[in-house]
Amino acid sequence: MIRRASRVPAQLRLNGARHLGIASLSSSRLQSQSSLLPVATCRSTVLSIQTRGFRHTTRLWKQTQQDTTEASDKRQQQNELEFKPTDRAAAAAKVNLSAKLSTRDEEAAMKKVSAKEFFGLARGEALPFTAAVSLLLMSSGVSMSIPFTIGKILDFATSTEPNPMIFGLTMTQFYGTLGVVFVVGGMANFGRVLLLRIIGERIVAKLRTRLFRRTMAQDGEFFDANRHGDLISRLSSDTTIVGKSLTQNVSDGLRAVVSATAGLSMMAWVSLKLTGIMMCIVPPIALGAIFYGRYVRKLSKKTQEALGDLTKVSEERLGNVRTAQAFAGEQMEVRRYSERVREIFNLAKKEAIASGVFFGSTGLSGNLTILAILSIGGQMVTSGAISIGELSSFLLYTGYVGSSLVGMSGFYSELMKGLGAATRLFELLDREPSIKSTVGKQIPHVKGIIEFDNVSFAYPTRPAIKIFDGLSFSVKPGTNIAICGPSGGGKSTISQLLLRYYDVSQGAIRIDGTDLRDYNLKRLRKQIAIVAQEPVLFSGTIAENIAYAHPSASRGAVLEAARKANCSFVADFPEGLETNVGTRGAQLSGGQKQRIAIARALLKNPSILILDEATSALDGKSEVAVDHAIQGLMRTETLTTLTVAHKIATIRRADRIIVLGQHGTVVEEGTYAELSRPGTEFSALMEFQRSTGYGTSKGEVSKKPEDEERAERSEAGEEKAKQEEEKWNPLQ
Numbered sequence: 001m002i003r004r005a006s007r008v009p010a011q012l013r014l015n016g017a018r019h020l021g022i023a024s025l026s027s028s029r030l031q032s033q034s035s036l037l038p039v040a041t042c043r044s045t046v047l048s049i050q051t052r053g054f055r056h057t058t059r060l061w062k063q064t065q066q067d068t069t070e071a072s073d074k075r076q077q078q079n080e081l082e083f084k085p086t087d088r089a090a091a092a093a094k095v096n097l098s099a100k101l102s103t104r105d106e107e108a109a110m111k112k113v114s115a116k117e118f119f120g121l122a123r124g125e126a127l128p129f130t131a132a133v134s135l136l137l138m139s140s141g142v143s144m145s146i147p148f149t150i151g152k153i154l155d156f157a158t159s160t161e162p163n164p165m166i167f168g169l170t171m172t173q174f175y176g177t178l179g180v181v182f183v184v185g186g187m188a189n190f191g192r193v194l195l196l197r198i199i200g201e202r203i204v205a206k207l208r209t210r211l212f213r214r215t216m217a218q219d220g221e222f223f224d225a226n227r228h229g230d231l232i233s234r235l236s237s238d239t240t241i242v243g244k245s246l247t248q249n250v251s252d253g254l255r256a257v258v259s260a261t262a263g264l265s266m267m268a269w270v271s272l273k274l275t276g277i278m279m280c281i282v283p284p285i286a287l288g289a290i291f292y293g294r295y296v297r298k299l300s301k302k303t304q305e306a307l308g309d310l311t312k313v314s315e316e317r318l319g320n321v322r323t324a325q326a327f328a329g330e331q332m333e334v335r336r337y338s339e340r341v342r343e344i345f346n347l348a349k350k351e352a353i354a355s356g357v358f359f360g361s362t363g364l365s366g367n368l369t370i371l372a373i374l375s376i377g378g379q380m381v382t383s384g385a386i387s388i389g390e391l392s393s394f395l396l397y398t399g400y401v402g403s404s405l406v407g408m409s410g411f412y413s414e415l416m417k418g419l420g421a422a423t424r425l426f427e428l429l430d431r432e433p434s435i436k437s438t439v440g441k442q443i444p445h446v447k448g449i450i451e452f453d454n455v456s457f458a459y460p461t462r463p464a465i466k467i468f469d470g471l472s473f474s475v476k477p478g479t480n481i482a483i484c485g486p487s488g489g490g491k492s493t494i495s496q497l498l499l500r501y502y503d504v505s506q507g508a509i510r511i512d513g514t515d516l517r518d519y520n521l522k523r524l525r526k527q528i529a530i531v532a533q534e535p536v537l538f539s540g541t542i543a544e545n546i547a548y549a550h551p552s553a554s555r556g557a558v559l560e561a562a563r564k565a566n567c568s569f570v571a572d573f574p575e576g577l578e579t580n581v582g583t584r585g586a587q588l589s590g591g592q593k594q595r596i597a598i599a600r601a602l603l604k605n606p607s608i609l610i611l612d613e614a615t616s617a618l619d620g621k622s623e624v625a626v627d628h629a630i631q632g633l634m635r636t637e638t639l640t641t642l643t644v645a646h647k648i649a650t651i652r653r654a655d656r657i658i659v660l661g662q663h664g665t666v667v668e669e670g671t672y673a674e675l676s677r678p679g680t681e682f683s684a685l686m687e688f689q690r691s692t693g694y695g696t697s698k699g700e701v702s703k704k705p706e707d708e709e710r711a712e713r714s715e716a717g718e719e720k721a722k723q724e725e726e727k728w729n730p731l732q
Contacts, residue, residue, distance in 0.1 A: 118422050121207060122246050125199050132195040133254060135188040140255055142185025144262040147400065149178060151393030158388060192251065200247035207239045211428060219435040220501035221460035229312020230305070234428055237307055238421040241300075245418025253411030260404035263397045270394045271386055274373055278398055281365045282405065289409035292358045296351060297416030303347045304421060310340040319584065359406065366402040373398060435503060440520040446527045448607045448640030449512050450475040450498070456506035457490075457497065457664075467493050468664035470507075480641040482654030484685065485667070489660040491644045495530055495610045498642075511608075529606035533613035535597030537585030542570060543577040545585075545596055549604035557603060565599035567592075612644045627653060648686060657682065 122129065152166050166174045215231060267275045317324060317333045324333050377391045386394075455471040458464070467490040475481050483491050496502060497509055500516050509516045516524065529549065537545050546558050562570060562577065569592050573579040585593045594614065601609060615623045627650075645651050652672050659668040659675065659682050667681050675682035 117426065118242075118419060119246065121242065121422070122199070122203055124206075125203065128195050128199055132192050132199065132251065135192040135195070136251060136255055137258060138188040139185045139192060140258045140262070142181055142188070144259060144266070144400065145181070147263075147393045147396030148266060150396060151387075151389035153389070154392050155387050155389035196247045196251050200243045203246055204239050204243035207242065207425065208235055211235050211239065211425060214429055214431070217433055217437060218431070219433045220496065221434065222431070224459065224461045227308065227312045229310070229315055230308035231428075232311050232315070233304060233308035234424050236311075238304055238424050241304075241421040242418050242425060245414055245421075249411055249414040249418065252407055253415070256404040256407035256411060260401050260408065263401040263404065267394055267397045267401065270390050270397075271377075271380070274377055274380075274394055277372055277376065278369060278401065281369050285362050285365065285405055285409065288358055288361065289412050292354060292409065293412040293416040295354055296413040297420045299347055299351050299354075300417040300420035301423070303344060303351075304424060306340065306344045306347060310337070310344060313337055313340055358409070362406055362409065366405075369402075370395065370398055435500060435521065437521040440523075441514065441518050442520050443523050443527070446512050446524075446607045448475075448477040448638075449510075450608070450640065450642075451510040451513075452494075452507070453510065454507040455497070455504050455509060457493065457502070457504050460502065466664060468504075471660075471664055471666065472507075473658055473666050473669060475640060475642070477640050478638060479655045480643060480653065482643045482645055482651045482657045483660065484645060484651055484657065484682070485660035486662055489662055490664045491660060492533075492612055494642065495612055495644070498608070498610065499525060499528060499530065526604075527607045528610065529601035529604040529608070530610040530612065531594070531597045531601050531614035535585070535593045537581050537588070537593055537596060539581070539583050541575075541578045541580055542567075542573075542596060545581060546577075546599045546603055549600045553603055558599075561599040561603035562596075564602050565595045567595050567599055569595075607638065607640065609639055609641045610644075611641065613646070614643075615645075615647070615650060623649070659685075 156166055156171070169177065212235060215235070264275065264279075267278060313336060317337065324330060373395065377386070377394065380386050381388055381391050451474045452471050455468050456466065457468045457471075458466045471490075483494060485491055497504060498511075498516075500521055503517060511519070511524070511527075538548065542562075543555075543558055546561055547553050550557070558577065570576055570579070579587075581587050581593075581596075585596075588596070598614060615627065643650060643654060651657060654672070656669065656671060657675055658666055661667040661681075668675055676686065677683060
């Protein structure tokens with residue numbers, strides 16, 4: 001029975017004990033009434049109650065066992081329905097996030113920013129900052145003269161002399177002089193605030209520019225490992241905190257130090273005894289400020305990280321709001337956003353509680369100290385040790401010093417916030433990209449000879465998954481090469497390696513016989529243009545997006561590129577090329593965005609053109625017209641084209657075709673006629689497309705000879721392009 005009971009769940013044992021306890025209680029009550037009932041009857045009743053309690057416990061145990069078994073069976077059924085992890089999944093679990101910037105869970109590993117580094121951010125602002133400090137000292141001096149002046153006025157008012165004087169001045173002269181001093185103090189305060197505000201904004205502007213420049217220089221691994229929302233948070237809110245901490249906060253801190261120093265000096269001049277009482281509260285306040293500042297710095301880091309998460313969520317959800325609406329996911333997205341907001345609120349609430357405790361305790365200490373000063377100071381006035389004006393001045397200076405001590409505590413906590421934000425900024429500023437964009441061989445032009453020599457590559461964040469393992473092929477200049485193969489074979493990765501977003505793990509990629517790593521990256525990328533499957537447009541006009549490839553291009557060059565890319569839809573817009581495309585081109589259709597991207601690539605006049613499913617969103621008429629324009633450029637033998645495609649029509653127009661396998665190697669290579677023979681991987685792929693209709697357009701399943709069909713398409717495309725050109729007036 002003991003072994004069986006040990007397997008019963010704790011809650012069940014508790015329930016059973018309760019029932020058995022009821023039985024025991026009932027039996028004790030019956031025994032207490034044994035004088036009224038026969039003994040046999042009492043024993044029978046007790047035994048019956050205990051038996052019922054044990055039976056109930058047994059039923060509970062059986063029910064629990066049944067529920068546990070059902071839950072286990074349900075979990076097993078769910079596991080059977082899940083996708084079974086493959087060897088590739090095990091490799092993908094080995095993640096490398098060495099390029100990831102620190103998060104709140106990695107604070108211990110974050111570099112501490114020294115005061116020298118922190119204040120070094122204000123380098124170049126020494127002269128205006130010195131002027132601001134001078135004005136601060138002037139305005140603080142005026143402010144600190146007020147308690148002393150009030151004391152003298154009170155002594156003047158209570159004086160029994162016939163013609164009392166203040167500093168050798170009559171009352172009228174004294175008030176006039178005091179008014180001039182106050183005006184000078186106000187002007188000094190105005191100049192201080194103005195200079196510090198300008199200095200702060202200038203520091204923030206410079207810092208944001210430095211951060212953005214450093215971010216734009218990072219490599220592909222960096223952007224794979226870091227969230228855009230976190231980077232935006234560092235560029236916006238962190239820089240603002242640092243700028244405020246370096247200017248306004250430093251100014252307030254200096255003002256507090258000056259006021260506290262001057263106030264304590266004047267208090268000591270009035271009465272050393274009362275000053276000693278006042279100084280009793282300084283050590284505990286200073287100690288509390290240190291602990292409070294450290295706690296606030298820790299919360300500041302967490303808050304900035306949470307703001308980065310919030311920015312990421314809002315940016316991603318608002319950018320894809322139509323998808324959320326299509327799946328009726330508005331409430332789910334609001335709930336997700338609210339969770340991030342609640343997290344920030346909880347952090348702010350912790351800081352509010354800490355602030356309330358600290359400032360409440362310091363305020364209470366100050367009030368108790370003032371009470372003590374009033375008590376002892378009143379006795380000193382009665383005894384004639386000090387005058388009533390001097391006691392009034394002392395009390396006012398006590399208030400000034402108390403507020404200055406609180407200001408110094410606030411200065412320390414805000415400084416800790418600034419250091420927390422600066423830690424995140426310096427982490428980004430100090431990161432050196434693995435691929436330098438400003439070093440290497442300068443090239444005015446390349447011929448377009450491309451060679452992949454035994455290339456092995458895995459994305460840095462997933463080093464265990466090899467995309468290429470010994471990939472080798474070459475491309476002659478002025479040719480059109482189509483790259484096809486199964487999904488996940490690395491077709492699009494080729495374009496990323498050519499643009500050198502990443503460096504290969506082994507082997508080499510050469511252009512005109514020179515390793516990519518030996519070229520100046522900026523110069524190299526000016527020779528390459530790419531049109532991706534999902535084209536990216538920036539907020540602005542159509543003309544600005546086309547001219548992005550060549551900002552100094554003339555209006556005529558932009559129009560010519562738009563015409564070659566068959567952007568005839570521009571004539572349908574009232575503002576023509578000056579039509580605003582909206583955020584990420586939201587005002588245009590997919591096909592329109594793709595044609596603008598093609599025009600942008602053509603305006604660049606590259607030596608190498610990469611088309612990554614570039615015509616997948618075009619209708620048949622537009623596709624023929626754009627292909628005709630590309631073919632016209634290729635006839636000059638100056639443009640090498642790499643086309644990643646699935647469509648038969650696109651692949652068929654290539655001079656040579658490279659078929660990639662599942663493991664990142666070249667399976668087949670040749671012309672369309674050579675690879676279309678039965679028994680090849682390419683022919684099997686094309687046969688599948690013909691049978692399913694995937695990747696084909698109406699009429700593409702024709703069995704006409706290749707040359708005849710190409711000629712017909714070329715003539716038809718030329719005629720249609722000519723008709724469209726006649727219809728479209730780009731000057732509208």
